[in-house]
Amino acid sequence: MSVQLARIVGIKVMTGNLLGPRSPVYIIFSISALLIFWQVLADVIVQNPFILPSFTDIVVAFYALLFVGTLPMDFAVSMTHFFIGLGLSLLVGVPAGILIGWYPVANRLLDPLIELIRPIPPLAWIPFAIVWFGLTDLAAGFVIFIGSVFPVLINTYEGFRNIPRVFVEAGRMLGCSSNAALIRHIAFPAALPHLAAGFRVASGVAWMCLVAAEMFGVSRFGLGQKIWWYYNLHQMDNVMVYMLILGFVGLIIDYFFRFGMSRTLLKWREGEVN
Protein backbone atom coordinates (compact mmCIF):
# COMPACT_ATOMS: atom_id res chain seq x y z
CA MET A 1 0.00 0.00 0.00
CA SER A 2 2.66 2.47 1.00
CA VAL A 3 4.76 1.34 -1.97
CA GLN A 4 1.85 1.99 -4.30
CA LEU A 5 1.24 5.35 -2.72
CA ALA A 6 4.88 6.27 -3.14
CA ARG A 7 4.71 5.26 -6.80
CA ILE A 8 1.66 7.39 -7.36
CA VAL A 9 3.31 10.46 -5.94
CA GLY A 10 6.39 9.68 -7.98
CA ILE A 11 8.87 8.71 -5.31
CA LYS A 12 11.26 6.05 -6.45
CA VAL A 13 11.15 3.15 -4.05
CA MET A 14 14.07 0.78 -3.75
CA THR A 15 12.44 -2.59 -3.34
CA GLY A 16 15.56 -4.69 -3.19
CA ASN A 17 16.61 -3.91 -6.79
CA LEU A 18 19.72 -2.02 -5.80
CA LEU A 19 21.64 -3.95 -8.46
CA GLY A 20 18.78 -4.08 -10.95
CA PRO A 21 19.32 -2.95 -14.54
CA ARG A 22 17.91 0.54 -13.90
CA SER A 23 19.67 1.14 -10.63
CA PRO A 24 21.71 4.37 -10.45
CA VAL A 25 24.35 2.50 -8.46
CA TYR A 26 26.29 1.59 -11.62
CA ILE A 27 26.56 5.09 -12.99
CA ILE A 28 27.52 6.50 -9.59
CA PHE A 29 30.15 3.81 -9.19
CA SER A 30 31.70 4.23 -12.64
CA ILE A 31 31.88 8.02 -12.41
CA SER A 32 33.34 8.05 -8.91
CA ALA A 33 35.90 5.44 -9.97
CA LEU A 34 36.94 7.67 -12.86
CA LEU A 35 37.19 10.74 -10.62
CA ILE A 36 39.28 8.94 -8.01
CA PHE A 37 41.58 7.47 -10.66
CA TRP A 38 41.96 10.91 -12.27
CA GLN A 39 42.71 12.60 -8.95
CA VAL A 40 45.30 10.01 -7.96
CA LEU A 41 46.90 10.06 -11.40
CA ALA A 42 47.20 13.86 -11.38
CA ASP A 43 48.26 14.35 -7.75
CA VAL A 44 50.46 11.34 -7.16
CA ILE A 45 51.87 10.26 -10.51
CA VAL A 46 51.89 13.25 -12.91
CA GLN A 47 52.28 15.93 -10.25
CA ASN A 48 52.15 18.69 -12.85
CA PRO A 49 48.87 20.62 -13.26
CA PHE A 50 50.00 21.95 -16.65
CA ILE A 51 50.22 18.42 -18.09
CA LEU A 52 47.20 17.09 -16.22
CA PRO A 53 45.13 19.24 -13.86
CA SER A 54 43.40 17.18 -11.19
CA PHE A 55 39.66 16.97 -10.63
CA THR A 56 39.80 19.34 -7.67
CA ASP A 57 41.87 21.82 -9.75
CA ILE A 58 39.05 21.75 -12.29
CA VAL A 59 36.39 22.34 -9.67
CA VAL A 60 38.31 25.31 -8.30
CA ALA A 61 38.93 26.68 -11.81
CA PHE A 62 35.27 26.28 -12.71
CA TYR A 63 34.19 28.07 -9.56
CA ALA A 64 36.59 30.93 -10.31
CA LEU A 65 35.39 31.18 -13.92
CA LEU A 66 31.82 31.55 -12.69
CA PHE A 67 32.71 34.91 -11.15
CA VAL A 68 35.54 36.40 -13.16
CA GLY A 69 35.28 34.65 -16.51
CA THR A 70 33.13 35.06 -19.55
CA LEU A 71 31.24 31.77 -19.33
CA PRO A 72 27.72 33.10 -19.97
CA MET A 73 28.92 35.14 -22.94
CA ASP A 74 30.88 32.16 -24.33
CA PHE A 75 27.85 29.97 -23.97
CA ALA A 76 25.57 32.50 -25.69
CA VAL A 77 27.98 33.04 -28.59
CA SER A 78 28.48 29.32 -29.13
CA MET A 79 24.74 28.73 -29.07
CA THR A 80 24.35 31.47 -31.68
CA HIS A 81 26.90 29.76 -33.93
CA PHE A 82 25.31 26.39 -33.32
CA PHE A 83 21.78 27.49 -34.16
CA ILE A 84 22.81 29.55 -37.18
CA GLY A 85 24.60 26.52 -38.60
CA LEU A 86 22.04 23.90 -37.69
CA GLY A 87 19.14 26.16 -38.63
CA LEU A 88 20.62 26.70 -42.09
CA SER A 89 21.15 22.94 -42.38
CA LEU A 90 17.51 22.24 -41.68
CA LEU A 91 16.39 25.06 -43.94
CA VAL A 92 18.44 23.71 -46.84
CA GLY A 93 18.85 20.00 -46.04
CA VAL A 94 15.22 19.06 -45.39
CA PRO A 95 13.71 20.62 -48.55
CA ALA A 96 16.62 19.37 -50.67
CA GLY A 97 16.28 15.89 -49.19
CA ILE A 98 12.54 15.92 -49.87
CA LEU A 99 13.17 17.06 -53.43
CA ILE A 100 15.66 14.32 -54.27
CA GLY A 101 13.77 11.70 -52.27
CA TRP A 102 10.43 12.36 -53.94
CA TYR A 103 11.35 13.34 -57.49
CA PRO A 104 13.70 10.87 -59.25
CA VAL A 105 14.69 13.52 -61.81
CA ALA A 106 15.89 15.84 -59.05
CA ASN A 107 17.86 12.95 -57.61
CA ARG A 108 19.58 12.22 -60.92
CA LEU A 109 20.45 15.89 -61.35
CA LEU A 110 21.57 16.73 -57.82
CA ASP A 111 23.11 13.49 -56.63
CA PRO A 112 26.42 13.97 -58.55
CA LEU A 113 26.82 17.46 -57.09
CA ILE A 114 26.09 16.27 -53.57
CA GLU A 115 28.50 13.36 -53.84
CA LEU A 116 31.18 15.73 -55.18
CA ILE A 117 30.90 18.29 -52.38
CA ARG A 118 30.15 15.94 -49.50
CA PRO A 119 33.62 14.32 -49.19
CA ILE A 120 35.30 17.71 -48.63
CA PRO A 121 35.89 17.83 -44.85
CA PRO A 122 33.92 20.74 -43.35
CA LEU A 123 37.02 22.18 -41.72
CA ALA A 124 38.64 22.59 -45.14
CA TRP A 125 35.99 25.25 -45.77
CA ILE A 126 37.23 27.48 -42.95
CA PRO A 127 39.52 29.69 -45.13
CA PHE A 128 36.73 30.39 -47.58
CA ALA A 129 34.25 30.88 -44.77
CA ILE A 130 36.48 33.64 -43.41
CA VAL A 131 37.12 35.14 -46.87
CA TRP A 132 33.40 35.18 -47.67
CA PHE A 133 31.94 36.17 -44.35
CA GLY A 134 34.87 37.75 -42.52
CA LEU A 135 35.57 37.06 -38.85
CA THR A 136 31.87 36.93 -38.00
CA ASP A 137 29.38 34.62 -36.37
CA LEU A 138 28.15 33.85 -39.84
CA ALA A 139 31.52 32.38 -40.83
CA ALA A 140 31.35 29.95 -37.89
CA GLY A 141 27.72 29.24 -38.76
CA PHE A 142 28.72 28.49 -42.32
CA VAL A 143 31.34 25.89 -41.33
CA ILE A 144 28.81 24.27 -39.00
CA PHE A 145 26.26 24.34 -41.81
CA ILE A 146 28.65 22.57 -44.20
CA GLY A 147 29.30 19.88 -41.61
CA SER A 148 25.70 19.28 -40.61
CA VAL A 149 23.75 19.77 -43.82
CA PHE A 150 24.74 16.42 -45.32
CA PRO A 151 23.50 14.20 -42.48
CA VAL A 152 20.21 16.13 -42.59
CA LEU A 153 19.95 15.86 -46.35
CA ILE A 154 20.97 12.22 -46.67
CA ASN A 155 18.67 11.07 -43.87
CA THR A 156 15.72 13.02 -45.23
CA TYR A 157 16.39 11.44 -48.61
CA GLU A 158 16.63 7.97 -47.08
CA GLY A 159 13.41 8.53 -45.17
CA PHE A 160 11.58 9.53 -48.31
CA ARG A 161 12.98 6.61 -50.28
CA ASN A 162 11.89 4.10 -47.66
CA ILE A 163 8.24 5.04 -47.40
CA PRO A 164 6.20 1.85 -47.85
CA ARG A 165 4.37 2.11 -51.16
CA VAL A 166 1.14 0.98 -49.53
CA PHE A 167 0.97 4.22 -47.45
CA VAL A 168 1.18 6.34 -50.58
CA GLU A 169 -1.39 4.21 -52.39
CA ALA A 170 -3.74 4.18 -49.41
CA GLY A 171 -3.41 7.97 -49.31
CA ARG A 172 -4.20 8.29 -53.00
CA MET A 173 -7.26 6.05 -52.67
CA LEU A 174 -8.50 8.33 -49.90
CA GLY A 175 -8.25 11.47 -52.00
CA CYS A 176 -4.73 12.64 -51.17
CA SER A 177 -3.57 13.09 -54.73
CA SER A 178 -1.28 16.07 -55.36
CA ASN A 179 2.44 15.73 -54.71
CA ALA A 180 2.27 18.52 -52.15
CA ALA A 181 -0.54 16.80 -50.23
CA LEU A 182 1.16 13.39 -50.40
CA ILE A 183 4.43 14.87 -49.13
CA ARG A 184 2.72 16.74 -46.33
CA HIS A 185 0.27 14.11 -45.13
CA ILE A 186 1.99 10.82 -45.97
CA ALA A 187 5.66 11.06 -46.84
CA PHE A 188 6.80 13.61 -44.29
CA PRO A 189 5.25 11.96 -41.22
CA ALA A 190 6.36 8.53 -42.45
CA ALA A 191 9.93 9.80 -42.91
CA LEU A 192 10.06 11.67 -39.61
CA PRO A 193 11.96 8.97 -37.70
CA HIS A 194 14.69 9.17 -40.37
CA LEU A 195 14.69 12.95 -40.13
CA ALA A 196 15.08 12.78 -36.37
CA ALA A 197 18.01 10.38 -36.71
CA GLY A 198 19.60 12.72 -39.24
CA PHE A 199 19.13 15.69 -36.97
CA ARG A 200 20.85 13.90 -34.11
CA VAL A 201 23.85 13.01 -36.24
CA ALA A 202 23.88 16.55 -37.62
CA SER A 203 23.85 18.14 -34.18
CA GLY A 204 26.82 15.98 -33.17
CA VAL A 205 28.80 17.01 -36.25
CA ALA A 206 27.73 20.64 -35.75
CA TRP A 207 29.13 20.58 -32.23
CA MET A 208 32.50 19.32 -33.48
CA CYS A 209 32.66 21.90 -36.27
CA LEU A 210 31.77 24.61 -33.80
CA VAL A 211 34.91 24.08 -31.72
CA ALA A 212 37.12 24.01 -34.83
CA ALA A 213 35.51 27.08 -36.37
CA GLU A 214 35.81 29.08 -33.16
CA MET A 215 39.50 28.22 -32.83
CA PHE A 216 40.16 30.26 -35.96
CA GLY A 217 39.21 33.46 -34.26
CA VAL A 218 35.86 34.16 -35.86
CA SER A 219 34.61 35.59 -32.56
CA ARG A 220 35.94 36.99 -29.32
CA PHE A 221 33.79 34.63 -27.28
CA GLY A 222 32.71 31.03 -27.55
CA LEU A 223 33.19 27.73 -25.75
CA GLY A 224 35.55 26.53 -28.48
CA GLN A 225 37.28 29.88 -28.78
CA LYS A 226 38.11 29.82 -25.06
CA ILE A 227 39.84 26.45 -25.33
CA TRP A 228 42.38 27.94 -27.69
CA TRP A 229 42.48 31.19 -25.72
CA TYR A 230 43.32 29.52 -22.42
CA TYR A 231 45.78 27.20 -24.16
CA ASN A 232 47.68 30.28 -25.30
CA LEU A 233 47.61 31.56 -21.73
CA HIS A 234 48.89 28.14 -20.58
CA GLN A 235 45.90 27.80 -18.23
CA MET A 236 45.30 24.14 -18.84
CA ASP A 237 42.83 23.81 -15.94
CA ASN A 238 40.56 26.30 -17.71
CA VAL A 239 41.02 24.44 -21.00
CA MET A 240 39.80 21.30 -19.25
CA VAL A 241 36.83 23.14 -17.74
CA TYR A 242 35.72 24.28 -21.19
CA MET A 243 36.24 20.79 -22.60
CA LEU A 244 33.94 19.36 -19.97
CA ILE A 245 31.37 22.11 -20.55
CA LEU A 246 31.39 21.32 -24.29
CA GLY A 247 30.79 17.67 -23.48
CA PHE A 248 27.95 18.39 -21.08
CA VAL A 249 26.18 20.87 -23.30
CA GLY A 250 26.38 18.41 -26.22
CA LEU A 251 24.98 15.68 -24.00
CA ILE A 252 22.12 17.88 -22.79
CA ILE A 253 21.18 19.04 -26.30
CA ASP A 254 21.02 15.43 -27.46
CA TYR A 255 19.06 14.34 -24.42
CA PHE A 256 16.44 17.08 -24.75
CA PHE A 257 16.09 16.42 -28.42
CA ARG A 258 15.59 12.68 -27.99
CA PHE A 259 13.24 13.15 -25.07
CA GLY A 260 11.24 15.84 -26.83
CA MET A 261 10.84 13.91 -30.04
CA SER A 262 9.88 10.60 -28.45
CA ARG A 263 7.29 12.32 -26.28
CA THR A 264 5.63 14.30 -29.04
CA LEU A 265 6.23 13.80 -32.75
CA LEU A 266 7.39 10.22 -32.54
CA LYS A 267 5.01 8.99 -29.87
CA TRP A 268 3.51 6.59 -32.40
CA ARG A 269 6.81 4.76 -32.70
CA GLU A 270 6.67 3.42 -29.17
CA GLY A 271 6.42 -0.31 -29.54
CA GLU A 272 7.39 -0.24 -33.20
CA VAL A 273 10.50 -2.12 -34.19
CA ASN A 274 13.37 0.26 -34.81
Next chain:
Amino acid sequence: MGSVEISHLNREFIRDDGVRVVALSDINLSIADDEFVSFVGPSGCGKTTLLRIIAGLDTATSGEVRVDGSLITGPGQKVGMVFQEYSLFPWRNVISNVAFGLQMRGISKEERHNIARKYISLVGLSQFEKSYPYELSGGMRQRVAIARALATDPDLLLMDEPFGALDAQTRNHMQCELLDIWETKKKTILFVTHSCDEAVFLSDRIVVLSPRPGFIREVIPIPISRPRDRTNKEFIDLRRGILGMIEEEEREKERVKCKSGNL
Protein backbone atom coordinates in the same frame (compact mmCIF):
# COMPACT_ATOMS: atom_id res chain seq x y z
CA MET B 1 -24.64 2.81 -57.34
CA GLY B 2 -21.34 1.05 -57.86
CA SER B 3 -21.74 -0.87 -61.12
CA VAL B 4 -18.52 -1.81 -62.89
CA GLU B 5 -18.02 -2.36 -66.59
CA ILE B 6 -14.73 -3.88 -67.73
CA SER B 7 -14.24 -4.18 -71.48
CA HIS B 8 -11.41 -5.65 -73.56
CA LEU B 9 -8.93 -4.98 -70.80
CA ASN B 10 -5.30 -5.93 -71.43
CA ARG B 11 -2.25 -5.38 -69.28
CA GLU B 12 1.29 -6.09 -70.39
CA PHE B 13 4.52 -5.64 -68.51
CA ILE B 14 7.97 -5.26 -69.97
CA ARG B 15 10.37 -7.19 -67.80
CA ASP B 16 13.87 -5.87 -67.06
CA ASP B 17 15.33 -8.23 -69.68
CA GLY B 18 13.01 -6.73 -72.28
CA VAL B 19 10.60 -9.66 -72.47
CA ARG B 20 6.93 -8.75 -72.76
CA VAL B 21 4.70 -10.43 -70.22
CA VAL B 22 0.94 -10.47 -70.66
CA ALA B 23 -0.60 -10.18 -67.20
CA LEU B 24 -4.22 -9.77 -68.25
CA SER B 25 -5.71 -10.68 -71.59
CA ASP B 26 -9.04 -9.44 -72.91
CA ILE B 27 -10.97 -9.19 -69.64
CA ASN B 28 -14.68 -8.47 -70.08
CA LEU B 29 -16.94 -8.33 -67.07
CA SER B 30 -20.09 -6.58 -65.90
CA ILE B 31 -20.76 -6.15 -62.22
CA ALA B 32 -24.13 -4.91 -61.01
CA ASP B 33 -24.88 -2.40 -58.25
CA ASP B 34 -24.45 -3.78 -54.75
CA GLU B 35 -23.06 -7.05 -56.00
CA PHE B 36 -20.43 -9.00 -54.07
CA VAL B 37 -17.95 -10.50 -56.50
CA SER B 38 -14.81 -12.44 -55.62
CA PHE B 39 -11.77 -13.06 -57.78
CA VAL B 40 -9.92 -16.32 -57.25
CA GLY B 41 -7.10 -17.99 -59.08
CA PRO B 42 -3.55 -19.23 -58.58
CA SER B 43 -0.67 -16.89 -57.85
CA GLY B 44 0.31 -14.86 -60.88
CA CYS B 45 -3.11 -14.94 -62.52
CA GLY B 46 -3.34 -11.17 -62.38
CA LYS B 47 -6.19 -10.83 -59.89
CA THR B 48 -4.40 -8.18 -57.85
CA THR B 49 -3.35 -6.35 -61.04
CA LEU B 50 -6.98 -6.33 -62.18
CA LEU B 51 -8.11 -4.89 -58.86
CA ARG B 52 -5.39 -2.24 -58.98
CA ILE B 53 -6.48 -1.19 -62.46
CA ILE B 54 -10.08 -0.88 -61.26
CA ALA B 55 -8.74 1.20 -58.34
CA GLY B 56 -6.86 3.47 -60.73
CA LEU B 57 -3.52 2.64 -59.10
CA ASP B 58 -2.37 0.84 -62.25
CA THR B 59 -3.21 1.53 -65.88
CA ALA B 60 -4.35 -0.90 -68.55
CA THR B 61 -2.33 -1.33 -71.72
CA SER B 62 -5.60 -1.30 -73.64
CA GLY B 63 -9.29 -1.53 -72.87
CA GLU B 64 -11.20 0.34 -70.20
CA VAL B 65 -12.89 0.21 -66.82
CA ARG B 66 -16.00 2.23 -66.09
CA VAL B 67 -17.57 2.69 -62.67
CA ASP B 68 -21.17 3.90 -62.91
CA GLY B 69 -20.44 4.80 -66.49
CA SER B 70 -17.44 7.03 -65.87
CA LEU B 71 -14.01 6.02 -67.09
CA ILE B 72 -11.38 5.21 -64.48
CA THR B 73 -8.16 7.14 -65.06
CA GLY B 74 -6.82 7.33 -61.52
CA PRO B 75 -7.91 6.91 -57.90
CA GLY B 76 -11.34 8.50 -57.57
CA GLN B 77 -13.85 9.53 -54.94
CA LYS B 78 -16.25 6.68 -55.67
CA VAL B 79 -13.83 3.86 -55.04
CA GLY B 80 -12.41 2.72 -51.71
CA MET B 81 -9.74 0.11 -51.13
CA VAL B 82 -8.60 -2.22 -48.37
CA PHE B 83 -5.09 -3.57 -48.85
CA GLN B 84 -3.65 -6.93 -47.95
CA GLU B 85 -0.76 -5.57 -45.92
CA TYR B 86 -1.33 -3.26 -43.00
CA SER B 87 -1.90 0.10 -44.59
CA LEU B 88 -2.96 2.15 -41.58
CA PHE B 89 -0.83 5.24 -41.09
CA PRO B 90 1.17 4.37 -37.97
CA TRP B 91 1.62 8.05 -37.03
CA ARG B 92 -2.13 8.59 -36.76
CA ASN B 93 -4.41 7.12 -34.15
CA VAL B 94 -7.49 5.12 -35.07
CA ILE B 95 -9.90 8.03 -35.33
CA SER B 96 -7.63 10.20 -37.44
CA ASN B 97 -6.83 7.25 -39.68
CA VAL B 98 -10.54 6.71 -40.29
CA ALA B 99 -11.09 10.45 -40.73
CA PHE B 100 -8.21 10.83 -43.20
CA GLY B 101 -10.28 10.61 -46.39
CA LEU B 102 -12.78 13.12 -44.99
CA GLN B 103 -9.93 15.44 -44.04
CA MET B 104 -8.69 15.29 -47.64
CA ARG B 105 -12.17 16.32 -48.75
CA GLY B 106 -11.92 19.40 -46.55
CA ILE B 107 -14.47 18.42 -43.93
CA SER B 108 -14.08 20.17 -40.58
CA LYS B 109 -12.41 18.31 -37.75
CA GLU B 110 -15.49 18.02 -35.58
CA GLU B 111 -17.68 16.77 -38.38
CA ARG B 112 -15.17 14.28 -39.72
CA HIS B 113 -14.54 12.88 -36.26
CA ASN B 114 -18.27 12.44 -35.76
CA ILE B 115 -18.52 10.52 -39.03
CA ALA B 116 -15.38 8.52 -38.23
CA ARG B 117 -16.84 7.52 -34.84
CA LYS B 118 -19.86 6.00 -36.56
CA TYR B 119 -17.66 3.81 -38.74
CA ILE B 120 -15.41 2.88 -35.85
CA SER B 121 -18.45 1.70 -33.93
CA LEU B 122 -19.66 -0.13 -37.03
CA VAL B 123 -16.50 -2.28 -36.85
CA GLY B 124 -16.83 -2.55 -33.07
CA LEU B 125 -13.74 -0.63 -32.00
CA SER B 126 -15.28 2.36 -30.22
CA GLN B 127 -13.11 1.98 -27.15
CA PHE B 128 -9.95 2.07 -29.30
CA GLU B 129 -10.47 5.33 -31.18
CA LYS B 130 -7.49 6.97 -29.49
CA SER B 131 -5.18 3.97 -29.91
CA TYR B 132 -2.29 3.89 -32.33
CA PRO B 133 -2.05 1.08 -34.89
CA TYR B 134 0.85 -0.63 -33.07
CA GLU B 135 -1.46 -1.15 -30.10
CA LEU B 136 -3.95 -3.17 -32.17
CA SER B 137 -4.02 -6.82 -33.24
CA GLY B 138 -3.97 -7.78 -36.92
CA GLY B 139 -7.73 -8.31 -37.07
CA MET B 140 -8.39 -4.98 -35.37
CA ARG B 141 -6.09 -3.18 -37.80
CA GLN B 142 -7.97 -4.58 -40.77
CA ARG B 143 -11.26 -3.55 -39.15
CA VAL B 144 -9.93 -0.01 -38.91
CA ALA B 145 -8.76 -0.22 -42.53
CA ILE B 146 -12.29 -1.23 -43.55
CA ALA B 147 -13.77 1.62 -41.51
CA ARG B 148 -11.31 4.02 -43.13
CA ALA B 149 -12.24 2.85 -46.63
CA LEU B 150 -15.95 3.14 -45.83
CA ALA B 151 -15.81 6.53 -44.13
CA THR B 152 -15.80 8.44 -47.42
CA ASP B 153 -18.88 6.46 -48.45
CA PRO B 154 -17.56 5.00 -51.73
CA ASP B 155 -19.98 3.22 -54.05
CA LEU B 156 -17.42 0.56 -54.82
CA LEU B 157 -15.20 -1.15 -52.27
CA LEU B 158 -12.14 -3.05 -53.48
CA MET B 159 -10.53 -5.56 -51.15
CA ASP B 160 -7.20 -7.17 -51.98
CA GLU B 161 -6.88 -10.29 -49.80
CA PRO B 162 -7.78 -8.20 -46.76
CA PHE B 163 -7.93 -11.19 -44.42
CA GLY B 164 -4.95 -13.03 -45.89
CA ALA B 165 -2.68 -12.33 -42.93
CA LEU B 166 -5.22 -13.29 -40.26
CA ASP B 167 -5.61 -16.59 -38.44
CA ALA B 168 -8.50 -18.81 -39.49
CA GLN B 169 -10.78 -18.00 -36.60
CA THR B 170 -10.36 -14.23 -36.85
CA ARG B 171 -10.80 -14.59 -40.59
CA ASN B 172 -14.19 -16.31 -40.23
CA HIS B 173 -15.33 -13.60 -37.81
CA MET B 174 -14.24 -10.88 -40.19
CA GLN B 175 -16.09 -12.52 -43.07
CA CYS B 176 -19.35 -12.45 -41.12
CA GLU B 177 -18.77 -8.86 -40.07
CA LEU B 178 -18.02 -7.85 -43.64
CA LEU B 179 -21.29 -9.41 -44.84
CA ASP B 180 -23.19 -7.51 -42.14
CA ILE B 181 -21.57 -4.26 -43.23
CA TRP B 182 -22.25 -5.03 -46.88
CA GLU B 183 -25.90 -5.71 -46.14
CA THR B 184 -26.42 -2.54 -44.11
CA LYS B 185 -24.30 -0.17 -46.21
CA LYS B 186 -25.18 -1.54 -49.64
CA LYS B 187 -21.92 -1.29 -51.55
CA THR B 188 -20.55 -3.11 -54.52
CA ILE B 189 -17.64 -5.17 -53.22
CA LEU B 190 -14.88 -6.70 -55.33
CA PHE B 191 -12.88 -9.11 -53.26
CA VAL B 192 -9.60 -10.78 -54.21
CA THR B 193 -8.78 -13.92 -52.28
CA HIS B 194 -6.67 -17.07 -52.37
CA SER B 195 -9.27 -18.98 -50.46
CA CYS B 196 -12.11 -20.71 -52.33
CA ASP B 197 -13.84 -21.22 -49.00
CA GLU B 198 -13.84 -17.50 -48.34
CA ALA B 199 -15.03 -16.75 -51.88
CA VAL B 200 -17.95 -19.20 -51.70
CA PHE B 201 -18.92 -17.98 -48.24
CA LEU B 202 -19.02 -14.32 -49.23
CA SER B 203 -19.86 -13.89 -52.88
CA ASP B 204 -22.82 -13.49 -55.18
CA ARG B 205 -20.52 -14.49 -58.02
CA ILE B 206 -16.99 -15.83 -58.24
CA VAL B 207 -14.67 -14.97 -61.11
CA VAL B 208 -12.06 -17.68 -61.66
CA LEU B 209 -8.91 -16.42 -63.36
CA SER B 210 -6.22 -18.52 -65.03
CA PRO B 211 -2.60 -17.48 -65.29
CA ARG B 212 -0.15 -16.67 -68.10
CA PRO B 213 -1.81 -14.79 -69.59
CA GLY B 214 -4.47 -13.92 -67.02
CA PHE B 215 -7.93 -14.46 -68.45
CA ILE B 216 -11.38 -15.16 -67.07
CA ARG B 217 -11.81 -18.90 -67.03
CA GLU B 218 -15.29 -18.94 -65.62
CA VAL B 219 -17.81 -16.83 -63.74
CA ILE B 220 -19.74 -18.87 -61.20
CA PRO B 221 -22.91 -17.63 -59.49
CA ILE B 222 -23.38 -18.79 -55.90
CA PRO B 223 -27.09 -19.49 -55.47
CA ILE B 224 -26.93 -20.39 -51.75
CA SER B 225 -28.94 -18.07 -49.52
CA ARG B 226 -27.22 -16.26 -46.63
CA PRO B 227 -26.27 -16.94 -43.89
CA ARG B 228 -24.29 -19.74 -45.46
CA ASP B 229 -23.23 -22.93 -43.80
CA ARG B 230 -19.72 -24.05 -44.68
CA THR B 231 -20.61 -27.69 -44.01
CA ASN B 232 -23.63 -27.65 -46.30
CA LYS B 233 -23.29 -30.09 -49.23
CA GLU B 234 -24.05 -27.49 -51.85
CA PHE B 235 -21.39 -25.23 -50.35
CA ILE B 236 -18.81 -27.99 -50.37
CA ASP B 237 -19.64 -29.04 -53.93
CA LEU B 238 -19.25 -25.49 -55.20
CA ARG B 239 -16.02 -25.11 -53.34
CA ARG B 240 -14.67 -28.38 -54.72
CA GLY B 241 -15.70 -27.37 -58.25
CA ILE B 242 -13.81 -24.09 -58.04
CA LEU B 243 -10.78 -25.75 -56.51
CA GLY B 244 -10.79 -28.15 -59.43
CA MET B 245 -10.50 -25.28 -61.83
CA ILE B 246 -7.50 -23.76 -60.13
CA GLU B 247 -4.08 -24.81 -61.22
CA GLU B 248 -2.60 -28.12 -60.20
CA GLU B 249 0.00 -27.01 -57.64
CA GLU B 250 -2.43 -24.58 -56.06
CA ARG B 251 -4.97 -27.37 -55.73
CA GLU B 252 -2.42 -29.58 -54.01
CA LYS B 253 -1.78 -26.91 -51.43
CA GLU B 254 -5.49 -26.51 -50.73
CA ARG B 255 -5.99 -30.27 -50.36
CA VAL B 256 -3.28 -30.50 -47.78
CA LYS B 257 -5.04 -27.73 -45.91
CA CYS B 258 -8.36 -29.63 -46.10
CA LYS B 259 -6.85 -32.90 -44.88
CA SER B 260 -5.53 -31.24 -41.77
CA GLY B 261 -9.03 -29.96 -41.12
CA ASN B 262 -8.24 -26.32 -41.77
CA LEU B 263 -11.47 -25.65 -43.61
